[in-house]
Amino acid sequence: xxxxxxxxxxxxxxxxxxxFEDIEVLKGVSFNVNPGxxxxxxxxxxxxxxxxxxxxIGLETPDEGDILINGESILGANVLAKYRIAMVFQSSxxxxxxxxxxxxxxxxxxxxxxxxxxxxxxVSEKLELVGLKGAExxxxxxxxxxxxxxxxIARALVIEPQxxxxxxxxxxxxxxxxxxxxxxxxxxxxRINATSIVVTHDRxxxxxxxxxxxxxxxxxxxxxxxxxKIRECRDPIVKRFISTELxxxxxxx
Amino acid sequence: xxxxxGEIIILLWKTIKDLPRVWIERKKVFEQLYEIGxxxxxxxxxxxxxxxxxxxxxxxxxxxxxxxxxxxxxxxGIAVCKELAPVMMAVLIAGRIGSAMTAxxxxxxxxxxxxxxxxxxxxPIRFLVLPxxxxxxxxxxxxVIFAILVGWFGGAIxxxxxxxxxxxxxxxxxxxxxxxxFQDLMHGLVKTFVxxxxxxxxxxxxxxxxxxGPRGIGRSVxxxxxxxxxxxxxxxxxxxxxxxxxxx
Numbered sequence: 001x002x003x004x005x006x007x008x009x010x011x012x013x014x015x016x017x018x019x020f021e022d023i024e025v026l027k028g029v030s031f032n033v034n035p036g037x038x039x040x041x042x043x044x045x046x047x048x049x050x051x052x053x054x055x056x057i058g059l060e061t062p063d064e065g066d067i068l069i070n071g072e073s074i075l076g077a078n079v080l081a082k083y084r085i086a087m088v089f090q091s092s093x094x095x096x097x098x099x100x101x102x103x104x105x106x107x108x109x110x111x112x113x114x115x116x117x118x119x120x121x122x123v124s125e126k127l128e129l130v131g132l133k134g135a136e137x138x139x140x141x142x143x144x145x146x147x148x149x150x151x152x153i154a155r156a157l158v159i160e161p162q163x164x165x166x167x168x169x170x171x172x173x174x175x176x177x178x179x180x181x182x183x184x185x186x187x188x189x190x191r192i193n194a195t196s197i198v199v200t201h202d203r204x205x206x207x208x209x210x211x212x213x214x215x216x217x218x219x220x221x222x223x224x225x226x227x228x229k230i231r232e233c234r235d236p237i238v239k240r241f242i243s244t245e246l247x248x249x250x251x252x253x
Numbered sequence: 254x255x256x257x258x259g260e261i262i263i264l265l266w267k268t269i270k271d272l273p274r275v276w277i278e279r280k281k282v283f284e285q286l287y288e289i290g291x292x293x294x295x296x297x298x299x300x301x302x303x304x305x306x307x308x309x310x311x312x313x314x315x316x317x318x319x320x321x322x323x324x325x326x327x328x329x330g331i332a333v334c335k336e337l338a339p340v341m342m343a344v345l346i347a348g349r350i351g352s353a354m355t356a357x358x359x360x361x362x363x364x365x366x367x368x369x370x371x372x373x374x375x376x377p378i379r380f381l382v383l384p385x386x387x388x389x390x391x392x393x394x395x396x397v398i399f400a401i402l403v404g405w406f407g408g409a410i411x412x413x414x415x416x417x418x419x420x421x422x423x424x425x426x427x428x429x430x431x432x433x434x435f436q437d438l439m440h441g442l443v444k445t446f447v448x449x450x451x452x453x454x455x456x457x458x459x460x461x462x463x464x465x466g467p468r469g470i471g472r473s474v475x476x477x478x479x480x481x482x483x484x485x486x487x488x489x490x491x492x493x494x495x496x497x498x499x500x501x
Contacts, residue, residue, distance in 0.1 A: 054368075057372050058371070059372070080374075081374055085372065086372065086373075087369070087372045089365050089368065089369060091365050093364065093365040093366050093368060093369035094366070094369075096361075096366070097357075106373060106375070107373045107374075107375070110373070110380065111375075159373065
């Protein structure tokens with residue numbers, strides 16, 4: 001495994017459709033993500049964002065359509081295994097029976113890519129990067145939500161990913177931790193130049209980190225463009241989603 | 254139901270294909286062996302002592318009344334070794350270990366830990382299923398050997414000290430030694446091995462197919478224990494037929 005900074009991949013999603021029983025979750029979604037780009041997919045809860053992400057990493061198989069990584073369909077045998085792809089789950093998905101150190105080093109340990117001493121060193125470095133130095137021997141249950149999320153990011157970093165997927169990285173976090181996570185995603189871009197796809201309904205996060213933003217609504221992409229372009233978008237659903245403010249005038253009456 | 258059976262067979266086949274990697278996964282196998290042994294050995298010994306005792310208690314007075322008291326050792330020996338220890342231990346392990354396996358894998362499935370393994374290109378079968386099936390396949394026959402020995406002692410003690418039976422331990426064990434052959438022990442152990450694989454694969458399959466949060470985990474655990482016990486009892490009949498046919 002090397003630390004080549006120029007190996008980010010491009011992702012092309014072509015007319016992706018998915019039904020669960022009678023419910024059509026994705027209704028023909030298409031977009032491209034450029035190498036090294038932070039591509040943010042926003043949309044209300046239940047719009048199909050997480051399902052879309054699961055398709056990109058191969059956890060779901062589409063009913064129709066295709067996903068290409070560097071021009072190769074991920075539906076082909078062993079194509080995903082050729083690329084280093086990591087995902088940070090909404091729930092962090094740390095293995096509860098393992099310590100933080102074992103969780104973060106799991107990829108290297110299981111694939112026997114490095115000797116144990118080197119794995120320990122790499123894990124320690126990655127934990128320091130996400131501000132979790134000293135948490136090596138803690139169990140996931142002993143960590144706060146933000147710490148678990150950062151441990152999950154450290155686990156993703158160990159893979160030295162060419163493509164990294166974030167599922168609601170700031171959900172359930174307080175605003176300060178959310179800012180830390182957002183900075184971490186931006187730092188990742190600078191440090192390893194990985195292509196990032198971030199799924200969120202957090203508008204602040206989307207505008208702060210996104211090179212481009214896509215809006216998914218009821219299984220369809222309503223808009224794809226830069227943060228400036230989406231602010232100018234006249235689609236009423238997009239406009240409402242990005243500009244609705246909490247404004248309860250009679251709160252103190 | 255047929256879909257489940259098909260999925261279980263596929264899971265077993267994939268696990269068998271991964272068997273050459275078991276040496277690499279030996280640490281996890283040892284962890285599971287420790288878990289199973291630690292959780293079940295004492296319970297297995299207590300249970301089998303009473304099983305042997307009750308067989309003695311039920312059959313002892315009948316054979317003694319007919320002047321056949323000296324055959325009691327053989328009767329208890331065969332019953333415990335070929336039937337009672339394998340089946341009762343398998344039922345105990347299905348309830349105690351199979352349920353724990355399903356709950357652990359099920360909760361990993363519900364909380365996306367298994368998805369996380371897949372995204373890291375780590376096969377859940379190699380990481381979770383293989384060590385558990387190998388461990389239970391070693392642990393259950395070992396427990397059954399203990400259970401048979403303790404069961405025989407339980408039977409001998411009841412035979413010696415029950416006033417309706419009163420067969421000395423020496424007579425009991427002499428007859429047991431004359432009647433029970435190595436082949437009989439193997440008969441019990443072959444059945445046990447099959448039961449172990451069945452419990453392991455059903456429990457892991459139920460865990461991997463868990464959906465729907467904590468309630469789903471509870472449902473999966475119940476299904477895994479019930480299905481395992483049903484399969485043990487059905488297979489017991491057919492395996493006994495097969496093994497008796499082979500023994501002829």
